[in-house]
Amino acid sequence: xxxxxxxxxxxxxxxxxxxxxxxxxxxxxxxxxxxxxxxxxxxxxxxxxxxxxxxxxxxxxxxxxxxxxxxxxxxxxxxxxxxxxxxxxxxxxxxxxxxxxxxxxxxxxxxxxx
Amino acid sequence: xxxxxxxxxxxxxxxxxxxxxxxxxxxxxxxxxxxxxxxxxxxxxxxxxxxxxxxxxxxxxxxxxxxxxxxxxxxxxxxxxxxxxxxxxxxxxxxxxxxxxxxxxxxxxxxxxxxxxxxxxxxxxxxxxxxxxxxxxxxxxxxxxxxxxxxxxxxxxxxxxxxxxxxxxxxxxxxxxxxxxxxxxxxxxxxxxxxxxxxxxxxxxxxxxxxxxxxxxxxxxxxxxxxxxxxxxxxxxxxxxxxxxxxxxxxxxxxxxxxxxxxxxxxxxxxxxxxxxxxxxxxxxxxxxxxxxxxxxxxxxxxxxxxxxxxxxxxxxxxxxxxxxxxxxxxxx
Ligand code: SF4
Ligand code: SF4
Ligand code: FES
Numbered sequence: 001x002x003x004x005x006x007x008x009x010x011x012x013x014x015x016x017x018x019x020x021x022x023x024x025x026x027x028x029x030x031x032x033x034x035x036x037x038x039x040x041x042x043x044x045x046x047x048x049x050x051x052x053x054x055x056x057x058x059x060x061x062x063x064x065x066x067x068x069x070x071x072x073x074x075x076x077x078x079x080x081x082x083x084x085x086x087x088x089x090x091x092x093x094x095x096x097x098x099x100x101x102x103x104x105x106x107x108x109x110x111x112x113x114x
Numbered sequence: 115x116x117x118x119x120x121x122x123x124x125x126x127x128x129x130x131x132x133x134x135x136x137x138x139x140x141x142x143x144x145x146x147x148x149x150x151x152x153x154x155x156x157x158x159x160x161x162x163x164x165x166x167x168x169x170x171x172x173x174x175x176x177x178x179x180x181x182x183x184x185x186x187x188x189x190x191x192x193x194x195x196x197x198x199x200x201x202x203x204x205x206x207x208x209x210x211x212x213x214x215x216x217x218x219x220x221x222x223x224x225x226x227x228x229x230x231x232x233x234x235x236x237x238x239x240x241x242x243x244x245x246x247x248x249x250x251x252x253x254x255x256x257x258x259x260x261x262x263x264x265x266x267x268x269x270x271x272x273x274x275x276x277x278x279x280x281x282x283x284x285x286x287x288x289x290x291x292x293x294x295x296x297x298x299x300x301x302x303x304x305x306x307x308x309x310x311x312x313x314x315x316x317x318x319x320x321x322x323x324x325x326x327x328x329x330x331x332x333x334x335x336x337x338x339x340x341x342x343x344x345x346x347x348x349x350x351x352x353x354x355x356x357x358x359x360x361x362x363x364x365x366x367x368x369x370x371x372x373x374x375x376x377x378x379x380x381x382x383x384x385x386x387x388x389x390x391x392x393x394x395x396x397x398x399x400x401x402x403x404x405x406x407x408x409x410x411x412x413x414x415x416x417x418x419x420x421x422x423x424x425x426x427x428x429x430x431x432x433x434x435x436x437x438x439x440x441x442x443x444x445x446x447x
Contacts, residue, residue, distance in 0.1 A: 019297060019298070020297065021297070022298070024293075024295070024299070024300035025160075025161050025276075026160075026162070027161070027162050027163055027164075027215045027216050028163055028212065030297060030300070031215040031218050031219060031298060034297070035215075035249065035251075058248075062215065065182045066166060068161070068163075068185075
């Protein structure tokens with residue numbers, strides 16, 4: 001992972017993992033991890049809206065702290081943190097879906113950081 | 115004994131009581147909702163997170179607040195504990211979130227669901243949820259499965275409270291009913307669609323808070339609010355024989371166990387009483403059954419939950435006045 005890694009794709013990958021790992025006993029984690037994954041899938045594939053970005057934060061907050069075990073937090077925190085630190089990249093996916101979904105696409109904002 | 119303060123009301127309960135049961139001794143609108151906890155079933159609770167409350171002070175010895183909200187149905191009280199339920203904005207918001215989570219994959223087919231009118235999820239969503247959804251994806255669905263000739267499982271409606279699993283485990287000698295899979299792909303199943311075949315299997319219908327497990331002899335016969343519940347008993351060699359008959363006109367459409375005000379079965383009944391004795395002549399009638407909940411069954415006689423009069427008598431005058439002005443609560447009869 002370096003500065004060319006797509007944050008949205010990476011976060012989606014995280015939540016895909018936690019969705020798969022959730023044991024399904026408690027409702028916030030069972031339903032929430034799947035929800036996060038679906039919304040991130042949408043964003044990554046260029047079908048998201050700006051509204052979805054706030055939805056992610058809100059769903060992550062609904063999971064965090066309310067589950068039986070820490071898997072809920074583990075699923076929620078990377079998503080909330082990614083949006084907190086890389087919101088511009090999420091917005092780029094929404095506003096420029098064609099560019100962002102091109103294979104090997106790199107968020108242009110990153111070049112400035114490097 | 116441990117003395118705790120729940121939403122500003124002091125109550126003394128035996129050590130080891132859970133916060134939820136302490137709240138239930140107070141009664142009324144301050145009792146946290148419970149979607150998975152079921153008093154008669156050992157080990158139930160802790161799953162749905164509907165009953166989360168904030169512990170503002172852990173105990174007299176260690177009065178720090180607990181860092182996270184706790185599930186009141188499985189957390190025992192400590193002497194000097196201070197708990198906030200309806201008085202905490204955070205708890206109420208989290209509960210809205212729980213309703214949303216339970217509903218995102220729920221079909222909400224109440225108009226064709228046999229549970230409608232006595233559904234814990236309807237009540238929970240109505241009392242604690244918001245009326246909109248933010249979920250746009252396709253909902254999870256399953257095929258309907260017959261579990262034997264008398265019970266049907268409609269997994270799409272299941273909220274995975276695990277009550278039926280505990281019932282099958284604790285009431286029947288050979289358990290064939292459990293949870294398969296994990297995460298949001300978990301489903302209640304009877305390995306290779308086995309028939310649950312024993313005398314008490316019908317009780318899974320009563321414990322199910324939603325319309326996931328339904329009585330096949332009753333499916334689509336009538337809406338519950340058009341039927342009249344009547345208490346009756348018979349001499350049954352297998353169970354206590356205390357039941358509720360649900361009448362429409364002269365016909366007994368359905369038979370269930372008696373439930374308390376929190377929807378918990380008082381005495382388990384056997385399948386013979388439940389499925390086979392649908393004639394008035396099989397029963398000794400006791401009189402109309404009282405439906406304790408704020409259910410549509412009690413059409414036009416809605417009852418607000420009432421605080422235990424004993425608790426009120428012990429409260430200082432000023433807090434009683436406060437409580438009276440606090441909408442979800444009603445004092446006395
Ligand atoms: S289980 Fe309850 S909420 Fe779900 S469809 Fe049936 S009545 Fe409606
Ligand atoms: S089938 Fe009913 S009782 Fe069983 S886990 Fe699902 S909702 Fe609970
Ligand atoms: S009733 Fe306490 S977690 Fe479900």
